[in-house]
Amino acid sequence: MTTAPQQAGPDLTKVGPGPAPHHPVPPRRPRTRSLTRLLPLSPAVILLLLFLAGPIGYCAYIAFTDLQLTGQAHSSFVGFANFRAAFKDEEFLNAVWLTLVFTVLSSLIGQNTLGLALASLMQRASKPVRTLVGGIVITAWVLPEVVAGFLLYAFFRREGTLNAILDWLHLPSQNWLFTLPILAVSFANVWRGTAFSMLVYTAALNEIPKEITEAAEVDGAGGWRRMWHITLPMIRRSIGTNLMLNTLQTLSVFGLIWVMTRGGPGDKSQTLPLFMYEQAFQNSMIGYGTAVALLLLVVGALFSLVYVRLLRTEV
Amino acid sequence: MALSRTLPRTPRLTPRLTSRLADRRTTRRLAADVGLLVAAAAFALPLIWVVLSSVDPHANLRVKTPDGFTFGNFDAILTPEITFTPLLNSLILCGGATLLTVVCAALAAYPLSRFKSRLNRPFLLTILFTTSLPITAIMVPVYALFVQVNLIDTMQGTILFFAASQLPFAIWLMKNFMDGVPKELEEAAWTDGASAFQSLIRIVLPLMGPGVAVVTIFSFVMMWGNFFVPFMLLLTPDQMPASVSINEFFGNRGMVAYGQLAAFSVVYSTPVILLYVLIARRLGGGFALGGAVKG
Known part of the structure; x- marks a missing residue:
């Protein structure tokens, strides 16, 4: 293992401009030669075209039709009707709002801040504590999504551990999954996803030269000032990539919420992926569900573009 | 005398400052350890629940000491x-x-x-x-x-x-x-x-x-x-x-x-x-x- 990834995001391996500098530019080859060279790419490209690009294209097509799940001879082209319907649909707007709340709470505030806090505490902590904490947080992350859903379902239930602790502290308990389902699933996502940010920030903090923080310390800069004026500016690229990846991951959370609340009670925790699923399968409106999916995909693609721009220099 | 007057400008060299920094570092390490352990406990609760419940003959939704030890659930x-x-x-x-x-x-x-x-x-x-x-x-x-x-x-x-x-x-x-x-x-x-x-x-x-x-x-x-x-x-x-x-x-x-x-x-x-x-x-x-x- 020569280049173990060291840093944030897929950018952690220093990609650099590839192996290019090491070898001289080969003399001009005949065209057939260069095509043969690209041949090994073909299985991957075919697979990606058929099973990723295909569905994305198909998505963009059926979003503009009234395709239904059953008993329909022909679907017809309906233009922007699905999108117009969506923006008048209170349930859709509710799902957009909940997705926003879920993303801001669990990704931007929760995973990102907690991940940074854990990573910077780990810089100072003693080794056994570091190993223990890392192990626990990462286990939460490696667990299959459905299992994580069950564990947090149990934790937040009326008879669950959280209320047991609140009772013990003489604080009012409640049925979290019923009263504040979006908060419960957001916390669940923080529980499950923080490890990623923690790993990204640990790698980023390790790259800051010791002399810089030590110099600031000697000059009397306190912990918060060092964090604000030195650490954060130095890891800003990692913050950028981490925020992008967290947000993209959070936008597509389905299983966790499905297992914990099924989007309920009512639609109080129905984020866009669950709304999309319900419209397409429970209401049999594939066309409408896909229109919602396309919106989600476009938002995801925009975030993804920002992410690629951040990493562009690395390719 | 001249030497002592130059000292403040190169604080890295004073033994007193070094030891004070070291003290501060130990305190900070302890604080960091405590903070991390609290966070780890919160993260660990659901994991502890699943492990204990899997061998508990009367498991419920709370983290508790098992009422006994059984492989019945696995069976x-x-x-x-x-x-x-x-x-x-x-x-x-x-x-x-x-x-x-x-x-x-x-x-x-x-x-x-x-x-x-x-x-x-x-x-x-x-x-x-x-x-x-x-x-x-x-x-x-x-x-x-x-x-x-x-x-x-x-x-x-x-x-x-x-x-x-x-x-x-x-x-x-x-x-x-x-x-x-x-x-x-x-x-x-x-x-x-x-x-x-x-x-x-x-x-x-x-x-x-x-x-x-x-x-x-x-x-x-x-x-x-x-x-x-x-x-x-x-x-x-x-x-x-x-x-x-x-x-x-x-x-x-x-x-x-x-x-x-x-x-x-x-x-x-x-x-x-x-x-x-x-x-x-x-x-x-x-x-x-x-x-x-x-x-």
């Missing part, structure tokens, strides 16, 4: 219907898709890493873009498409889709690992007339064994835990992998058999945790893989 779920068939399905599904992913990724990474071409950069940027697209969003159209081409409810269809969805990240990772193998090692083989394919199989891949292991295990772990893809693309209960069957089983029988639920969760999660530990060790501490993950 109850270790049947073909509940555990073995779904786990075997998971293995076929994730194993097949992982194999396909790794083979395609290794082949694709070779020209990207070895030959200079104007297409490399746009191709890699597209791959990077695709790694972070929300796959969840395209599952409805994939379902509709699979119905049309008769791939719905088939293992091979699901395997192909799984492989395609994991492929961008696998290619990215594999290419970066491959860049770490010096090109000089291959040049001798090339002069002896070996083809690019031979040199990939005989020289490059063996040299990047740990890298291939990381890509393989990472792809497998991601698919093993994936719920939405098989949930959408498979319909027959006999074909369901563990991620879906666990949900169906415990959803249908009411969430009452908590001990069994916990036992099943333990059985289903252990393989991926062990596999992760394996690559974490290989990469020296696990933190190195950090950003590489989460395709």
Whole structure:
């Protein structure tokens, strides 16, 4: 293992401009030669075209039709009707709002801040504590999504551990999954996803030269000032990539919420992926569900573009 | 005297300051340890619940000392219907898709890493873009498409889709690992007339064994835990992998058999945790893989 990834995001391996500098530019080859060279790419490209690009294209097509799940001879082209319907649909707007709340709470505030806090505490902590904490947080992350859903379902239930602790502290308990389902699933996502940010920030903090923080310390800069004026500016690229990846991951959370609340009670925790699923399968409106999916995909693609721009220099 | 007056300007040299800094550091280390342990306790509670409940004859939803120690929960779920068939399905599904992913990724990474071409950069940027697209969003159209081409409810269809969805990240990772193998090692083989394919199989891949292991295990772990893809693309209960069957089983029988639920969760999660530990060790501490993950 020569280049173990060291840093944030897929950018952690220093990609650099590839192996290019090491070898001289080969003399001009005949065209057939260069095509043969690209041949090994073909299985991957075919697979990606058929099973990723295909569905994305198909998505963009059926979003503009009234395709239904059953008993329909022909679907017809309906233009922007699905999108117009969506923006008048209170349930859709509710799902957009909940997705926003879920993303801001669990990704931007929760995973990102907690991940940074854990990573910077780990810089100072003693080794056994570091190993223990890392192990626990990462286990939460490696667990299959459905299992994580069950564990947090149990934790937040009326008879669950959280209320047991609140009772013990003489604080009012409640049925979290019923009263504040979006908060419960957001916390669940923080529980499950923080490890990623923690790993990204640990790698980023390790790259800051010791002399810089030590110099600031000697000059009397306190912990918060060092964090604000030195650490954060130095890891800003990692913050950028981490925020992008967290947000993209959070936008597509389905299983966790499905297992914990099924989007309920009512639609109080129905984020866009669950709304999309319900419209397409429970209401049999594939066309409408896909229109919602396309919106989600476009938002995801925009975030993804920002992410690629951040990493562009690395390719 | 002159010396002492210059001292404040080079504070690094004073022993008193050094010891004060050291004191402060010890205090800070203690504070950090305490803070981390509190956070770890919060993270650990659900994990402790699942472990204790799996051996508790009267498990409920709270973390509590077990009323006794029993393997009854494991006995109850270790049947073909509940555990073995779904786990075997998971293995076929994730194993097949992982194999396909790794083979395609290794082949694709070779020209990207070895030959200079104007297409490399746009191709890699597209791959990077695709790694972070929300796959969840395209599952409805994939379902509709699979119905049309008769791939719905088939293992091979699901395997192909799984492989395609994991492929961008696998290619990215594999290419970066491959860049770490010096090109000089291959040049001798090339002069002896070996083809690019031979040199990939005989020289490059063996040299990047740990890298291939990381890509393989990472792809497998991601698919093993994936719920939405098989949930959408498979319909027959006999074909369901563990991620879906666990949900169906415990959803249908009411969430009452908590001990069994916990036992099943333990059985289903252990393989991926062990596999992760394996690559974490290989990469020296696990933190190195950090950003590489989460395709």
